[in-house]
Amino acid sequence: MVECEYWKTITTCSGYEASSFGRIRSVDRLVETSNGQTRRYKGRVLNPSVGTNGYKMTTVSGRFRTLHRMVADAFGMIEEGREIDHINGDRTDNRPANLRSVTRSENQLNRHVKVGKSHDLPIGVYRIRRKGRTGLWYAVRKTTKDGNIKSTSFRSKEDAIKCVQSL
Secondary structure, three states, rough: OOOOOOOEEEOOOOOOEOOOOEEEEEEEEEEOOOOHHHHHHHOOEOOEEEOOOEEEEEOOOOEEEEEHHHHHHHHOOOOOOOOEEEOOOOOOOOOOHHHHEHHHHHHHHOOOOOOOOOOOOOOOOEEOOOOOOOEEEEEEEOOOOOOOOEEEOOOOOOHHHHHHHHH
């Protein structure tokens, strides 16, 4: 079955729409020039770039914006005090089906951090490097008893992975 792409208006960016495929486009618009004439601009799908943080970004009204926030806005996922999480951990996959509104602590549970070249770490295992030090490995998970989130530090990556996989 072929999925159809549909577009919704982005409320925080007038003149732009987000699609069910995670793309952003400008809409056709008329702009009055300084000499009083009206000029027609044809809408187009924007070509985003990937920032150093791994998120797709584009310029809208002179400001850099992340695509996942714009898509979440168009599809009604923005909530006060909450973050937008990429469910599969891929920061370039901005389809509404891959986005969800979560608390900051819930977002940390789905953290995917690559260290060095391309190490595939399980969800909830990450490393924080401190200036001049190698840093510790962390395992972040929900506890089974009360549902609270717990973070534990380890000196080795293997111990952090075992901790996350033990639940």
